[in-house]
Amino acid sequence: MAVREFALPDLGEGLTESELVAWKVAVGDTVQLNQIIAEVETAKALVELPAPYDGRVARLFVEPGVTVAVGEPLVAFEVDAGEAAADAPVAPAAPDAAGAPAPSAGGLSADGREPTLVGYGARPESGARPARRARPGLAATAPAPVTPAAAAPAPSTTATALAERPRATPPVRKFARELGVDLASVAGSGDRGLITRGDVQLYVDQHTTDSAGPTVEAGSREKRIPIRGVRKATADAMVRSAFGAPQATVFLTVDVTPTMELIARLRERAEQTEARPGLLSVVAKALLLAVRRTPEVNSRWDDAANEIVEAEYVHLGIAAATPRGLMVPVIRDADRMTLGDLSGAIRSLAETARAGRTAPADLSGGTITITNVGVFGVDAGTPILTPGEAAILAVGAVRRQPWEHDGGIALRQVLTLALTFDHRIVDGEQASRFLADIGRILADPASVLTLV
CATH class of the missing domain: 2.40.50.100 (RNA polymerase II/Efflux pump adaptor protein, barrel-sandwich hybrid domain)
Incomplete structure (x- = not known):
């Protein structure tokens, strides 16, 4: 051996x-x-x-x-x-x-x-x-x-x-530093003498009257959560994005009743069982079609080369809330997919992300992103760009409300969209045109989506 x-x-x-x-x-x-x-x-x-x-x-x-x-x-x-x-x-x-x-x-x-x-x-x-x-x-x-x-x-x-320091994990060492505790004074109860967070807290509780160091109130009502992993990476990315590119947002409210009716019809078809389209997949398809007329939104700013790089493909990012934080897995060449394929890819991507099994390679390389805030009951929001991308579309909740229709007022299903864009690459006219194109498709999807 x-x-x-x-x-x-x-x-x-x-x-x-x-x-x-x-x-x-x-x-x-x-x-x-x-x-x-x-x-x-x-x-x-x-x-x-x-x-x-x-x-x-x-x-x-x-x-x-x-x-x-x-x-x-x-x-x-x-x-x-x-x-x-x-x-x-x-x-x-x-x-x-x-x-x-x-x-x-x-x-x-x-x-x-x-x-x-x-x-x-x-x-x-x-x-x-x-x-x-x-x-x-x-x-x-x-x-x-x-x-x-x-x-x-x-x-x-x-x-x-x-190497002879007391044995403790990095989060426990950080916790001890924040409380002013010398780990050399703490007895470890873990495996082979490993010092745990509970050991540090117990030491603090037993020495709160010690005037030689800072006092800590026993039974604190605060919970400290280490910033690491996905949470830390997301925070770093959002700070870089927010302060690295001039961002602006435009909004559009759309009567999506025809889209919701189309989705209901498609869901009834037996052959759509494995990839039944939902609102997000239809919005994604509308975005992919709109990119053709306004390719600037599918670009990136290259500081090193002093160039704007316009992609001739669309790697679509789908923001997903998971127990471990926000992730943006990417669907490669989404612009080549049918509505059914796109729907299946989004469903698979979301399930994998929630399970925490998304491969690192699938979390980078996106060219434009969609975030669905409507699933949380939110009407609209101002999303922050994914670093390296020129646009991100936020999809709000669908609401039944009075709306002008056929010369009168009717109860319709209405949706608000918000597009944040990098103003170095995309100007207001281009952003507005792009968002309006998405809105027109959602207002009358059958005439467009059935042809692609």
């Missing part, structure tokens, strides 16, 4: 680190190739990591809640010696005294680079990897090889002071 380490793979899309959310295996478990062994959360999505080969789990290097850099080891496996020599990933090598990586005993891929997890992007051609960061409770030097008889070697006496 041989021992091989599995490091956090390159997940693509420029992602350099991930937080380990949960282990699906434990030390001693036997795993098979492609069996899911862990879940990690990137700034874009929750990602499942499969086992790179058959073997037995010998050691878990990282605890849930810890942020890990690409290339940093996650788990060690005991594998068949023949299989390991043939195609196993190479364990990260410890640097020698001069700072150069030590020779590796494992095998490399045919081109001399470490293999990566299938489907998650290629390693840089240089083979460079981020420096391994010391983690609480782990030696700063490379871990010693693991053997079946010693899955957890004793801590090295040469470990740095950083």
Whole structure:
């Protein structure tokens, strides 16, 4: 048997680190190739990591809640010696005294680079990897090889002071800093002495009268939520967008009674069972048709090249509210889809996003976005542009209300649309024309949508 380490793979899309959310295996478990062994959360999505080969789990290097850099080891496996020599990933090598990586005993891929997890992007051609960061409770030097008889070697006496810090996850360390608590004074109740948030709070509760440091009221009625993962990425993107491009919004209220009647008719057709169109898919189709006359809304501003880049395709982003925050998965080449195909793609995309299984590659590359605020009972809103895009359309709730119709007043189904646009790329006339085109299609969809 041989021992091989599995490091956090390159997940693509420029992602350099991930937080380990949960282990699906434990030390001693036997795993098979492609069996899911862990879940990690990137700034874009929750990602499942499969086992790179058959073997037995010998050691878990990282605890849930810890942020890990690409290339940093996650788990060690005991594998068949023949299989390991043939195609196993190479364990990260410890640097020698001069700072150069030590020779590796494992095998490399045919081109001399470490293999990566299938489907998650290629390693840089240089083979460079981020420096391994010391983690609480782990030696700063490379871990010693693991053997079946010693899955957890004793801590090295040469470990740095950083590695000797009390063991706690980054959120707990942040919580302790905010309360002015020295973790060296806190007893850990977690696995192998891990200090938990509850341990920190208990310490604070027991020392609230200590005048040497800040006092904290026991039983605080505030809840502190770490800003990380999708929430942090969304916040950063919205700040960049709001202050990086001059944005303006135009509104249009439309009688969509004909659209709602068309949807009802299409839903009754047996062949539409798997991809029955809803309002969002019809609005999306109307937007895709309107892009043809106003392609400026499907463009982006390239600061580096001092150019406006107009896409001849439409990668449609659909903003989706999920338990982990706002996501904008993308439907590639949506302009080539029929209404039924588009409806099915939107439904599949939403289900995947809510389950937290959207691949990072599917959360980037959009050219224009739709956000459906109407599902929350909201009539209208002023959406913020997705960074790198020139327009975003907000769809409000459909309301039954009195409306002018055929020279009189009738109870009609009315919808408000809001279009936010980058005023560097799209001017007011273009934005208004684009929104009016969408409105005209929704007011009389049968004459247009049945032909495409």
